[in-house]
Amino acid sequence: MVPLPVALPNPSRTHYKRLSVVLTKTIPDAVIAELKSIVGEGGWLDSSADLTAYLEEWRGLFTGCTPLLLRPASTAEVAAILSCCNANNVAVVPQGGNTGLAGGAIPGLNDQNEVLLSLERMRDIRAIDTANFTIIVEAGCVLERLQQAAADADCLFPLSMASEGSCQIGGNVSTNAGGTAVLRYGNTRDLVLGLEVVLPDGRVLDELKGVRKDNTGYDLKQLFIGAEGSLGVITAVTCKLFPKPASVATALIALDSISAVVDFFAAARTALGDEILAFETFPHIAMDMVQQHIDSCHSPFDDEYSWYVLLDLSSQRSQSMVDTGLLAFLEAQLDLGLVTDGVVAQSGAQRDAFWRIRHAISEAQKLAGASIKHDISVPVSQIPLLIEKASAVAESIAPGVRPVPFGHVGDGNIHFNLSQPEAMSAKDFLALWGVMNQRIHSLAVSLGGSFSAEHGIGLLKRDELARLADPVGLALMRSVKLAFDPNGIMNPNKLL
Amino acid sequence: MKTIMVCLKRVVDYNVRIRVKPDGSGVVTDGVKMSINPFDEIALEEALRIKERGEAEDVVVVSIGPADIQQQLRTGLAMGADRAVLIECNEDISSLTAAKVLLKCAEKEAPDLIVLGKQAIDDDCNQTGQMLATLWGRPQATFASKLELSGNVAKVTREVDAGLEVIEVDLPAVITTDLRLNEPRYVKLPDIMKAKKKQLESVAIADFGVELSSKVTAGNWETPASRAKGIMVNDVDALLAALKEKDLV
Ligand SMILES: Cc1cc2nc3c(=O)[nH]c(=O)nc-3n(C[C@H](O)[C@H](O)[C@H](O)COP(=O)(O)OP(=O)(O)OC[C@H]3O[C@@H](n4cnc5c(N)ncnc54)[C@H](O)[C@@H]3O)c2cc1C
Numbered sequence: 247m248v249p250l251p252v253a254l255p256n257p258s259r260t261h262y263k264r265l266s267v268v269l270t271k272t273i274p275d276a277v278i279a280e281l282k283s284i285v286g287e288g289g290w291l292d293s294s295a296d297l298t299a300y301l302e303e304w305r306g307l308f309t310g311c312t313p314l315l316l317r318p319a320s321t322a323e324v325a326a327i328l329s330c331c332n333a334n335n336v337a338v339v340p341q342g343g344n345t346g347l348a349g350g351a352i353p354g355l356n357d358q359n360e361v362l363l364s365l366e367r368m369r370d371i372r373a374i375d376t377a378n379f380t381i382i383v384e385a386g387c388v389l390e391r392l393q394q395a396a397a398d399a400d401c402l403f404p405l406s407m408a409s410e411g412s413c414q415i416g417g418n419v420s421t422n423a424g425g426t427a428v429l430r431y432g433n434t435r436d437l438v439l440g441l442e443v444v445l446p447d448g449r450v451l452d453e454l455k456g457v458r459k460d461n462t463g464y465d466l467k468q469l470f471i472g473a474e475g476s477l478g479v480i481t482a483v484t485c486k487l488f489p490k491p492a493s494v495a496t497a498l499i500a501l502d503s504i505s506a507v508v509d510f511f512a513a514a515r516t517a518l519g520d521e522i523l524a525f526e527t528f529p530h531i532a533m534d535m536v537q538q539h540i541d542s543c544h545s546p547f548d549d550e551y552s553w554y555v556l557l558d559l560s561s562q563r564s565q566s567m568v569d570t571g572l573l574a575f576l577e578a579q580l581d582l583g584l585v586t587d588g589v590v591a592q593s594g595a596q597r598d599a600f601w602r603i604r605h606a607i608s609e610a611q612k613l614a615g616a617s618i619k620h621d622i623s624v625p626v627s628q629i630p631l632l633i634e635k636a637s638a639v640a641e642s643i644a645p646g647v648r649p650v651p652f653g654h655v656g657d658g659n660i661h662f663n664l665s666q667p668e669a670m671s672a673k674d675f676l677a678l679w680g681v682m683n684q685r686i687h688s689l690a691v692s693l694g695g696s697f698s699a700e701h702g703i704g705l706l707k708r709d710e711l712a713r714l715a716d717p718v719g720l721a722l723m724r725s726v727k728l729a730f731d732p733n734g735i736m737n738p739n740k741l742l
Numbered sequence: 743m744k745t746i747m748v749c750l751k752r753v754v755d756y757n758v759r760i761r762v763k764p765d766g767s768g769v770v771t772d773g774v775k776m777s778i779n780p781f782d783e784i785a786l787e788e789a790l791r792i793k794e795r796g797e798a799e800d801v802v803v804v805s806i807g808p809a810d811i812q813q814q815l816r817t818g819l820a821m822g823a824d825r826a827v828l829i830e831c832n833e834d835i836s837s838l839t840a841a842k843v844l845l846k847c848a849e850k851e852a853p854d855l856i857v858l859g860k861q862a863i864d865d866d867c868n869q870t871g872q873m874l875a876t877l878w879g880r881p882q883a884t885f886a887s888k889l890e891l892s893g894n895v896a897k898v899t900r901e902v903d904a905g906l907e908v909i910e911v912d913l914p915a916v917i918t919t920d921l922r923l924n925e926p927r928y929v930k931l932p933d934i935m936k937a938k939k940k941q942l943e944s945v946a947i948a949d950f951g952v953e954l955s956s957k958v959t960a961g962n963w964e965t966p967a968s969r970a971k972g973i974m975v976n977d978v979d980a981l982l983a984a985l986k987e988k989d990l991v
Contacts, residue, residue, distance in 0.1 A: 492773055497931075546928035565775055566813060576931055588931035592817050593777035594757025596928065 310352035329448025340475035342417025345409040348704025380456035385416025401487040404431040422472035424700035429656035440484030441467040475737040491560035496597040500551035500587040524558040528652035539613040616672035620662040624695030747853035753864040781859025787926040819937035831947035836956035841873035860918040871918035881911035
């Protein structure tokens with residue numbers, strides 16, 4: 247477990263005066279009793295033994311507390327809860343699968359009592375329409391179950407990430423999660439056609455209709471996507487489905503430089519178009535760490551190369567057509583000298599082996615010492631410059647630092663993670679977390695990028711949002727928050 | 743040693759969820775990802791290692807199936823086999839028929855060693871190698887997890903129920919491979935390109951004069967019954983009670 251970095255944003259600090267209403271610090275017994283009666287027996291938990299799993303943040307960065315966990319079973323119960331909390335100025339923190347990486351789902355971190363509202367009992371699949379390619383699910387449906395329901399109907403729900411066994415669709419929508427298929431299918435936002443949301447005052451916004459064209463004024467549901475529970479509680483989602491691909495093909499490619507990786511990406515898009523499902527890259531140090539620390543992960547190459555690309559295709563065309571197309575493209579790139587070496591998966595097992603290497607990087611890095619992480623994005627064309635400059639910045643702050651930049655090249659999203667210098671202690675290195683973050687976040691923004699690409703703001707990057715966001719945008723966000731949630735009961739002190 | 747013959751069977755990829763055809767006449771293979779039977783891949787890897795140690799001159803891969811198994815043979819060539827023989831056949835054949843056809847092939851190639859998987863993951867028959875050795879009149883060493891050659895003798899460690907058994911067989915012989923023998927290499931891009939220039943000979947199965955019809959016919963295919971949903975119990979007492987109720991303890 248990563249120790250708490252010394253310079254982590256202090257959750258109790260506020261940057262601005264926003265709320266006119268003062269939230270209740272201690273929730274009166276009568277309100278607690280009313281909330282319990284709304285959900286009934288089995289719908290709430292309050293003993294600390296039962297609550298542990300809900301209060302611990304995944305990376306161990308935050309541990310929260312709450313007097314009451316509510317587990318409503320219907321939209322009506324959620325509405326009754328919020329209306330009661332709103333009337334009594336009680337803060338509410340929505341929680342999905344608690345896999346978020348920004349601390350957004352953890353209650354009780356601002357010195358005040360907050361009710362935790364888990365969607366875990368609202369997990370029904372309400373309807374599936376294979377002609378319309380849509381599915382309506384309740385917010386607490388675990389992503390993997392949603393994928394399976396789509397597969398059972400011979401369709402694909404393409405959202406996929408390493409946390410899919412635990413995270414919920416409501417959490418995915420609230421964080422606008424990315425994952426491994428963004429290049430082809432987009433972020434969660436692109437996969438959502440409709441939402442049902444309970445507003446802080448208990449009214450229900452029904453925007454579930456599954457149509458792809460609907461120009462009838464402000465597209466309000468978009469505001470809840472990526473809102474991290476700050477505007478209301480999402481209770482159901484209409485998701486887009488896609489035809490199940492008929493074939494997949496995967497290659498692991500070796501290249502000499504990060505600019506070759508970017509050129510190779512452009513060439514791949516031109517030649518293979520929308521058949522590219524994922525285009526992921528990692529440097530040799532990542533391959534090295536994975537081989538050293540993770541059992542059953544081996545480089546398929548005999549030699550070492552500077553950079554690797556995991557290229558994954560999926561298609562409605564036949565397997566042999568896709569295989570042939572991929573090979574013809576790769577051969578041409580090898581002839582041109584852009585690509586140095588490559589292996590093409592000959593079986594599903596080999597494809598899995600390539601993905602295992604990619605997915606093992608975080609874990610391997612954890613075993614290789616302490617790390618300081620950045621989840622940044624820039625236009626794809628700026629990636630080489632970003633890596634060059636950010637590496638120099640990191641070296642100037644922590645001489646001997648080992649940069650392990652990897653990620654979703656196709657989305658311009660680099661997990662610019664830094665492993666501690668071998669000669670420095672973990673503690674001394676982690677003390678540099680805040681300085682390092684600030685300098686590298688500023689760099690990403692100056693290159694036309696974002697300091698938080700897919701993991702959101704939550705509690706972890708709230709200071710950075712205040713520091714780096716466009717002031718006009720920030721002011722508008724605060725107005726939106728005030729308009730939707732005038733009493734500020736929804737997930738206070740997160741995001742904004 | 744001059745030649746090693748490796749038999750490759752194309753099967754539905756290990757990672758594909760198998761589906762039975764609605765009419766129960768077989769499993770769905772149309773549009774499904776196909777790969778080399780993993781045990782045969784291990785067989786080829788072993789043959790290549792023998793050749794790379796300088797203990798053999800020539801590795802030939804042989805497969806029986808429709809014309810598009812060419813793709814799996816090309817993979818074999820890209821891994822490092824020298825030549826490939828495609829025995830074109832558009833019907834399902836039994837293990838015995840396969841063994842008879844492979845025998846004809848062996849008579850022509852006169853290999854010092856035939857290596858193939860202990861079984862194919864589609865029908866799990868585990869008999870082609872044994873039948874081939876018997877028809878060929880040569881020794882067999884099945885379920886190999888280690889293989890050492892010296893002169894005309896192969897020392898083979900076999901995975902048997904009781905543990906490991908080490909035997910020696912005279913060459914030529916048939917060896918069937920088990921999972922732990924080796925880890926097959928990946929196919930490198932430059933090797934795929936080189937493999938295109940390697941010899942791939944196609945012959946019609948009819949040319950071998952082997953009777954194709956089988957004495958065994960499959961009546962019907964069914965998906966295994968799905969398991970009943972589990973229940974959650976709160977403690978050991980409840981568990982015992984539930985087991986008793988179902989008459990399991
Ligand atoms: C191993 C691992 C891999 C990951 N990989 C990726 C990745 O590739 N891409 C990526 O983008 N993220 C990734 N994540 C982060 C995380 O999985 C996603 O952010 C996910 O979408 C969070 O879903 P959740 O249900 O766990 O939400 P939670 O963590 O429970 O909540 C996240 C936020 O949403 C709010 N929220 C949750 N449900 C609701 C609701 N119904 N209504 C209103 N607000 C709600 C919470 O208050 C909180 O602010 C990964 C995490 C882990 C642990």
